[in-house]
Amino acid sequence: MNRLISTQVSRRSVLGAGLATAGVLAMPSILRAQDKSLKVGVYGGYFKKSFDEHVFPDFTKATGIAVESVAEPTGEAWLVQLEQAAKAGQAPADLSMMSQTSTLKGQSTELWTPLDTSKFKHYGDLLPRFINKYPDGRVAGIGAVAWWITLVSNTDVYKEAPTSWAAFWDKANEDKLGLLALASNSFLLEVTAKTFMGGTNALDTEEGLNKAFEKLAEVKPNVRLWYRDEAQFEQALKSGEIPMGQYYHDVTGLAIADGFHVRTTFPKEGGIQDSGNWVLSRASTKVDEAHAFIDYMSQPSMQGVMSRKVGTTPTLKKEVLDLTPAEFASVSSDIEPIIPRYDLYTSKADWINQKWTELIVG
C-alpha cells in the first residue's frame, strides 16, 4: 500500500487492489498462443516482474504450456475475489501464490483443489513446513516463495551484532526499536514464545497466549515505531534514527549491498520464516497444467534459480540444492526457523487482533 516513497521495489509490495484488477483485464501477459495454458497469480510488483523475467518463459519452453501471469492485490482481497469467482464457477487465476493464513482460510470453504503429490518428483525433498495440508491430510498447497524476517540493526549504533531476540526486551534499548504493527505480520507472539516460553507450542492455550501478551507488553517502552509501511522503517534504520528492529532479510541484504550501515542477524532462536503457497482454485479446469507447474518449480535447479535471481529461500532440503554455501547463507540459515502459528490467525483471529491492538494502543 503506502509505499510512494520507497526507494526500491519490495518483494512483497503490491499494487492497490483496484489497479491490479484493472491490470488483469487490460494487460494479460500471454507468452505464446498455445493449446495448453495456465493463469498464474503472483504478488504484484517485484515478484511478478521477477517471475515474468526468470521463470515463466523457461517453463513454457520446457513444457509447452503458455502462462498468463496475473498481479494479485494485497491482503486478503485476492482470496475474497477467488472465493466469489469460484461460487460462480470462474477462476480469475488457476494457480495463485497465497499467504499461509489465506490458504488456511480458503481451506474452510474447500476453495483449493487437493493436489496429487505423486505428480511431484521432488515431493520427498520438500521441507515439511512448505506443505500445507487440509486437516484430513489432503495437500492444499505447496511452498511457492519464502522469506525471512530477521533481527536487523544499524552498524553505526550497534558495533556488536545482537545475538538473540531478547535484545528487544533489553532496557538499554529504550525507544530504539521498529516493529511491524500487526500480530499477523510481525509474528512477535511466536518470537516471544520461542525466546521465553520454550517454543511456539506454548501458544496452544489461551493461558499461554495471555502469558505471551504479558511478556510482549514489556517490549512496548522500547518501541519507537510500530510500522505498517516498510519504507518508513527502512529509511529510519538506514539513517540510524531507529537503530534496531525486525525486518526482511532479503531487503536488508540489498541495503547492505548498496553500502548502508545495516546488518541482518539470524538470532539464536531462529529467524521468522514466512512464505506463500501455490494453491489451485477449485473452479480451475487446468489441473494437469497446474501440477506440471508446481513440479517444475519444485526442482532443485529451479529453486537455485529462484534463490540466485529472485532472492527467495529454497523450499527443498539443503542437501539436494545446487547452491554454494555463500549463496545459501544469503537466503537462509541453518538455525531452525521460527514458524509462525498461522492457525492462530484463522481460529482466534479477532481475539488476538483485539488483544494485540489493546496491547500496543492502550
Place this chain on the structure above:
Amino acid sequence: MSGLDINAITKAFGNFIAVDNVRLNVPHGTFVCLLGPSGCGKTTLLRMIAGLEEPTSGAIVLDGEDITPLPTHKRNLGMVFQSLALFPHLSVGDNIAYALRIRGASKEEQKKRVDELLTLIHLPGFADRPVAKLSGGQRQRVAIARALALSPKLFLLDEPLSALDAKLREAMQVELRQLQQRLGITTIVVTHDQREAMTMADLVVVMGHGRILQAAPPIEIYRKPADAFVADFIGITNLLPAEVDSAGRTTILGTAIPGLAMPAGVTRASVSIRPEDVHLGQPGSRAITGQVTFVRDLGGTIETFVEVGSTSIIAVATPRERPNVSVGAKVGVTLPPESCVVLGS
C-alpha cells in the same frame, strides 16, 4: 480657535492626484455639503478627515489641534458610510452602543444612551431588533444614531441618503438638518445632489477634479456661481455669450442689455441667468427675439424652451405669471441685468 481647518491637503494615488491642495475652514457647528461630480475626490477628502486615508501632504486641524497624525479611533468623530456598515451580528441597540462598549461604559450607561438616541431618531423601542429586519430609512437612522453615540466633535457622512427613494430622501434631509441644528455639531456631508445640499447646508463646497471651485452659502452659490462649472452644476442655468460692442454696450445674442456691466478690460464672457429670471413677452426691439420650440407644463411650473439662432434659452414661470405661449410662436426674451452673473473664465 474652534472648528475644522483643512490646510492645503493633497492626496495622490500613484501619479493620480485625487485631492489637490484643498484649503477649507469650517467654523464650529457648521453644516457643510461637499458637492461635485463623480470621481472628483469628495470621498477621499472625507476619508482623510476621518483618518481612514493618509494625506500625501497638508494638515487637518480640529479645534486648534493638529489631528493629522492621529489614528482614526483616537479622533473622536462619528461617520456614516454610504453602505451604512451596520454590524450584521448585533442588534440595533448593540450597534448604537458599540462605541460606548469599546470605551468600557457600564451596561446602564449604555442602555440610557441607546434609549436617548433611539428617541432622537424616532425609533424608540427598537433596541432589540436585528438590523437585518429594518427598513432602509430605519437603518439609515440607526447608522446616524450609532455615529452620534459619543457626541463626537465632528460628524461625517458619505452620501448617506443615496440609497433611499426620492420621497424618503427628502424627509431624511430635513430630519438630518434639524438633528444637526439641535445638537450643534460640525457636520460634513458628501452628496451628489445639489437639492440635498441646498436643503441642508450652511456652507456648500463645490469640488471638481480634486480642487475646491467655490465654497459659499447655498443661496450665494446659486445666485453668484464662481464659474461656468459651478453655475452649470448647481441647478439649471442658461449660459449665454456676452460681448462688449463698439459702442461700449454689453450685448447678449446681439441685443444690448442696459445696466449689465462687464469687468474692466473684459470684452467677451459667459453670463449665467437662472431660468426663473428669464422673462418672456412680445417681441420688441429691447428684447431678444426667439422662437418657442418646446413647452413642458409640469403643473406647478411651466418650462419654455426658446431658440435664438443656435442657442437655446430656458425660461421657467408659474402658470399665473405667464400667458400661454405655444410652440412655434415668436417671443421676446428679456434678461434683467440684476439677475445676470458674469462668470470668470
Place this chain on the structure above:
Amino acid sequence: MRREAPKSFADYTPLLFPGLMLVVFFVVPFSTMIAVSFFKRNPAGFYTPDFVIDNYARFLTTFFAGVLGFSLMLAVLVAVCCVSIAFPFTYLLTKRSRRAQTLWLVGLLSVLSLSEVIIGFAWSTLFSQTAGITNLFVALGLMDKPVALLPTFGAVLAGMIYQALPYTILVLYPALVRLDPTLLEAARTLGASPVKAFFNVVTPALRNTIVATLIMVFVFALGSYLLPQILGRPRHWTLSVLITDQAIYQSNMPFAAAMAVFLVLISLALVGLTLLVGRRENAL
C-alpha cells in the same frame, strides 16, 4: 421577481445530475456500509448477510471509547488550530495586492496536491534526529544536540494542521474577500483599534463561516489515518487507523463498517449540536 414552482418532471431535470451523484456517491455507499455493519463476520475473511449486532457490541468498550474520544479530541484540536491560524492569515492576505494574493493562493493550491503520504514522510524527516530541524537549531547554537521530535502528539498535530491548513484558507478566502471593508472602518471611527475591531467586528460578523469551516476541518481531520501512524505512537492512532486495520488487514468488513457508521453518526451528532448551539446564540 417571482419564481414559479416547478410543476412538471422536466422542471426538475436540472436537479437530476446532482441528485444522481448524491445517490451514487453517498446514499448507495453509506447504505451499503450500514447494511454490512449488521452482517455476520466469518473469521475466514468473508461475511454473510444477516442481522447481528455483535459488531456494535464489540465496539462498546472503554478501549474503543478511548480511541474514539482521542480521535474526536484530535480532530477538534486540528480544526480549532487551523481556523485560529487561517482566519487572521486569510484576513491579512485579502488586504494584500491582487498579485500577492494570487501568488499565495497558487502556492497553497500546490500544497494541496501533496498526498498524505508525502506530507507524512516530509514531516517525519523534518522532525527526525538525524536530518531534522533540530540540527539547524544546533547549528544556530539554540540547542546542545539534535533530538527526535517524533513520534509525539505534537508531531501528529503539526502534520495534520499542515495538511488541513490550505483547505481552511481556501474555504475562508471567498468569505473574507467579500467582507465589506467598511465594517472595520466603521468600528475604527467608533473608537476601536484595528486589532480590537478585527476581534469584535470581523470575527463575529463571519461567525457562520467560521463555524462551517471548523466543521469542515473537523470532518477532514477525522478521516486522517496515515499521519497518526507515521508521526505518532500507537496511542495517537485514530479510529480511522483501526477501521483501516479491520478492513484491509483483518478482512473484517462488518466490524470496520460498524466502526465507520458509529464514527459518522457521532460526527453528525457533534456537527448538529454545534449548529444548534450556534442557532440558539443567534436568536438571542
